[in-house]
Amino acid sequence: xxxxxxxxxxxxxxxxxxxxxxxxxxxxxxxxxxxxxxxxxxxxxxxxxxxxxxxxxxxxxxxxxxxxxxxxxxxxxxxxxxxxxxxxxxxxxxxxxxxxxxxxxxxxxxxxxxxxxxxxxxxxxxxxxxxxxxxxxxxxxxxxxxxxxxxxxxxxxxxxxxxxxxxxxxxxxxxxxxxxxxxxxxxxxxxxxxxxxxxxxxxxxxxxxxxxxxxxxxxxxxxxxxxxxxxxxxxxxxxxxxxxxxxxxxxxxxxx
Amino acid sequence: xxxxxxxxxxxxxxxxxxxxxxxxxxxxxxxxxxxxxxxxxxxxxxxxxxxxxxxxxxxxxxxxxxxxxxxxxxxxxxxxxxxxxxxxxxxxxxxxxxxxxxxxxxxxxxxxxxxxxxxxxxxxxxxxxxxxxxxxxxxxxxxxxxxxxxxxxxxxxxxxxxxxxxxxxxxxxxxxxxxxxxxxxxxxxxxxxxxxxxxxxxxxxxxxxxxxxxxxxxxxxxxxxxxxxxxxxxxxxxxxxxxxxxxxxxxxxxxx
DNA sequence: AGTTGTGAAGTGTTTCACAGCA
DNA sequence: TGCTGTGAAACACTTCACAACT
Numbered sequence: 001x002x003x004x005x006x007x008x009x010x011x012x013x014x015x016x017x018x019x020x021x022x023x024x025x026x027x028x029x030x031x032x033x034x035x036x037x038x039x040x041x042x043x044x045x046x047x048x049x050x051x052x053x054x055x056x057x058x059x060x061x062x063x064x065x066x067x068x069x070x071x072x073x074x075x076x077x078x079x080x081x082x083x084x085x086x087x088x089x090x091x092x093x094x095x096x097x098x099x100x101x102x103x104x105x106x107x108x109x110x111x112x113x114x115x116x117x118x119x120x121x122x123x124x125x126x127x128x129x130x131x132x133x134x135x136x137x138x139x140x141x142x143x144x145x146x147x148x149x150x151x152x153x154x155x156x157x158x159x160x161x162x163x164x165x166x167x168x169x170x171x172x173x174x175x176x177x178x179x180x181x182x183x184x185x186x187x188x189x190x191x192x193x194x195x196x197x198x199x200x201x202x203x204x205x206x207x208x209x210x211x212x213x214x215x216x217x218x219x220x221x222x223x224x225x226x227x228x229x230x231x232x233x234x235x236x237x238x239x240x241x242x243x244x245x246x247x248x249x250x251x252x253x254x255x256x
Numbered sequence: 257x258x259x260x261x262x263x264x265x266x267x268x269x270x271x272x273x274x275x276x277x278x279x280x281x282x283x284x285x286x287x288x289x290x291x292x293x294x295x296x297x298x299x300x301x302x303x304x305x306x307x308x309x310x311x312x313x314x315x316x317x318x319x320x321x322x323x324x325x326x327x328x329x330x331x332x333x334x335x336x337x338x339x340x341x342x343x344x345x346x347x348x349x350x351x352x353x354x355x356x357x358x359x360x361x362x363x364x365x366x367x368x369x370x371x372x373x374x375x376x377x378x379x380x381x382x383x384x385x386x387x388x389x390x391x392x393x394x395x396x397x398x399x400x401x402x403x404x405x406x407x408x409x410x411x412x413x414x415x416x417x418x419x420x421x422x423x424x425x426x427x428x429x430x431x432x433x434x435x436x437x438x439x440x441x442x443x444x445x446x447x448x449x450x451x452x453x454x455x456x457x458x459x460x461x462x463x464x465x466x467x468x469x470x471x472x473x474x475x476x477x478x479x480x481x482x483x484x485x486x487x488x489x490x491x492x493x494x495x496x497x498x499x500x501x502x503x504x505x506x507x508x509x510x511x512x
Numbered sequence: 513a514g515t516t517g518t519g520a521a522g523t524g525t526t527t528c529a530c531a532g533c534a
Numbered sequence: 535t536g537c538t539g540t541g542a543a544a545c546a547c548t549t550c551a552c553a554a555c556t
Contacts, residue, residue, distance in 0.1 A: 019547060025465040029444065043515065052446040056549055063517055071516045072556040088465050089472030096464070103366055107359030113444055113461035118468065157471055158464065181474060182467040184460075188285065188369055190308040198470050200463050204440075205369035207456050208352070208414065209281040209344050211438040212374065214454050215413055216345030218437060275525060299537065312527055319539055327538045328534045 016087075020061045024084050026051045027058070028117075031081045043074040085118075095122035095154045097180075099171050100163030101131055101141050104186060108160060109137035122154040127167065144171075151178035158182045165189040272343075276317045280340050282307045283314070284373075287337045299330040341374075351378035351410045353436075355427050356419030357387055357397050360442060364418060365393035378410040383423065400427075407434035414438045421445040 030050040034042055044062075048055040062068060062075075068083055069075045085091050096114070098105050101124050108114075109124055124141045126132070132143045142150065150156065159180040161168050168187035175183060176197055185191055185201045193199055286306035290298055300318075304311040318324060318331075324339055325331045341347050352370070354361050357380050365380055380397045382388070388399045398406065406412065415436040417424050424443035431439065432453055441447055441457045449455055 017547070021469050022462075022466055024469070025459070025462040026446075028465075030446075045515085050446065052448075054549080056551095057547090059515090059517065060548080067517070069516050070556065071554070072514045074515070087469070089468045090465065092472075094464075094468055094471070103359055103363035107363050108460060110359055111460055113459075114464065117461055117465060119461075119464055158467055160464075182471045184463050184467060190282075190286075190306065196474070198467055200467055202458060202460070202463060203281075204364060204367060204458070205373055205375075206278075206281040207440050207458060208350075208370070208375055208416075209284070209346065209373065210278055211414055211440060211454060211456055212345045212350055213277050213280070213343070215350070215438045216348075218452070273524070301537085310527080312529095313525090315537090315539065316526080323539070325538050326534065327532075328536045330537070 016064045020064055021088075023051070023053060023057075023061055024088055026053070027061070028081065028084045028088070028090075031077055031084070034077050035081055039077055041070075041074045041076055044069070047075065090118035092118060094119050094158055095156045096120065096158045096160060097123045097125055097147075097150060097154075097156050097175075098160045098162060099125045099144075099147070099175070100161060100167070100187075101126040101136055102162065105160075105162040106136050108162060109139065119158075122156055123150045125150065127163070147171075147174055148178045151175065151180060156180060158184070160184045160186070161191075162186045272320045276320055277344075279307070279309065279313075279317055280344055282309070283317070284337065284340045284344070284346075287333055287340070290333050291337055295333055297326075297330045297332055300325070303331065346374035348374060350375050350414055351412045352376065352414045352416060353379045353381055353403075353406060353410075353412050353431075354416045354418060355381045355400075355403070355431070356417060356423070356443075357382040357392055358418065361416075361418040362392050364416060365395065375414075378412055379406045381406065383419070403427075403430055404434045407431065407436060412436060414440070416440045416442070417447075418442045 027047065030047055031042075033050070034047075042050075044055040044059045048058040051058065059069075062080075065083060065087055068080055082091075096119050098108050098121060101109070105124065105126070109121055114121065121137070121139060123146075124136055124139050125144055125147055126141050127144045129143060131141045134141050151159075157180055159175040159182070161171055161175075161183060163171055165187045168185065168189050169191060172183060172185070172191045172193065176193055181196060182198045183191065183193070183200070185199055186203075188203050188205060191199050191201075283303065286303055287298075289306070290303075298306075300311040300315045304314040307314065315325075318336075321339060321343055324336055338347075352375050354364050354377060357365070361380065361382070365377055370377060377393070377395060379402075380392055380395050381400055381403055382397050383400045385399060387397045390397050407415075413436055415431040415438070417427055417431075417439060419427055421443045424441065424445050425447060428439060428441070428447045428449065432449055437452060438454045439447065439449070439456070441455055442459075444459050444461065447455050447457075
């Protein structure tokens with residue numbers, strides 16, 4: 001997944017597998033595109049192709065949410081958009097703070113995909129006093145001194161860390177102390193957090209290294225390997241997937 | 257999943273599990289830090305803590321690479337750094353192009369973690385003629401027209417796409433046609449590529465959505481059940497036979 | 513006829529627990 | 535004694551294949 005990490009073992013509530021959760025946003029994106037084109041219904045096969053997964057997996061995933069399809073017909077696009085949004089908690093408003101307004105922080109602040117999915121950038125925070133007051137993506141940057149106030153005043157529970165690695169753990173501790181319980185970490189360092197706090201990480205250099213591993217192997221196989229027969233038509237957009245996440249899931253980028 | 261996976265179906269050659277490959281960069285980072293502090297050896301327990309995994313997993317991972325440790329002592333830091341680097345293909349030089357030099361592309365270009373791990377930014381490419389010639393991270397941005405030349409002249413096999421979603425597939429096709437076989441995609445869209453091309457994706461909004469999912473669960477659990485302010489949570493109870501879904505709240509639209 | 517929903521089988525990953533070696 | 539390396543067990547995830555339903 002993106003990597004992604006930090007298991008929350010306890011918490012049985014409703015047993016949606018982590019791997020499924022990591023794919024729901026993918027389905028949601030594909031469904032949103034269909035919705036914008038006013039497509040009323042979609043089959044598992046079509047939707048799976050649009051999301052880059054196979055249809056059996058998609059149907060299994062949806063089966064954890066409930067029986068939202070109609071046999072012989074498919075899924076109602078609007079209804080599914082609603083159900084998945086609700087399942088992901090996107091029907092509510094999530095104020096988010098971004099700490100570390102370098103290039104990456106600015107890129108995140110400007111990223112349109114947030115607002116459209118229930119996330120609202122409540123504040124941009126940077127340690128550089130020279131940044132204070134400067135507008136980025138239409139929001140004035142605030143100094144780190146304000147961090148605790150901002151979190152508390154806005155009821156922020158999700159924080160994004162886009163600082164250099166050296167500052168990340170300290171920022172993390174302040175966020176957590178102020179009440180943040182979910183953190184998306186772009187700094188290339190392992191954060192340690194108390195129980196009950198979720199961390200997901202994105203590290204560009206890790207993703208590139210994984211690509212390099214496979215790239216290297218391709219080069220090695222080119223010679224002295226069987227099969228000239230070039231592939232059995234290759235199904236849909238193979239590739240891609242989420243890792244769940246699991247850190248899997250993987251995920252990727254870095255600090256400014 | 258970060259956040260991302262990428263299937264490589266057949267290809268058994270050397271059977272290092274994908275999950276293990278995804279963790280090697282993590283170990284490498286921790287080991288590099290130890291190396292800089294001149295720590296000579298490290299136990300699986302210590303290294304695992306530094307990398308944020310558990311020690312049994314780490315030992316299992318290393319066992320796929322070979323027997324590089326010493327019982328009763330631990331692992332030689334320098335030796336392991338070398339072995340992992342070699343396994344990941346980081347002992348060679350990987351020229352990389354970044355396409356799409358907005359905030360994110362610029363953040364990537366400025367990322368120091370590249371050079372230190374065998375990656376070299378060979379070129380920055382943007383479709384905006386006004387960007388051409390401008391220096392970003394000390395490299396002059398080139399126009400998209402040059403894409404094919406650049407790839408071929410530099411023997412680039414890894415490309416990073418940081419364009420808007422609408423341009424991504426087209427850029428991808430040009431990269432692949434010019435010889436790129438590994439792509440790191442930051443655009444929020446599913447890329448379709450021919451067999452033999454690896455894609456890993458990083459989607460900032462997906463990671464946040466996964467956090468929101470867990471965050472919502474936390475809110476719902478806080479007080480034995482819902483009752484906590486936010487979180488719809490749609491408790492079970494109601495429903496009826498036939499529909500197994502949660503379905504607790506006002507559906508926007510019902511399925512046909 | 514067409515498509516979902518899902519048990520069951522298959523595959524991959526993590527964890528356990530301890531034998532084997534320094 | 536201490537720590538690695540690894541079978542075996544447990545768990546998670548994916549795929550198959552078909553019954554159930556529209």
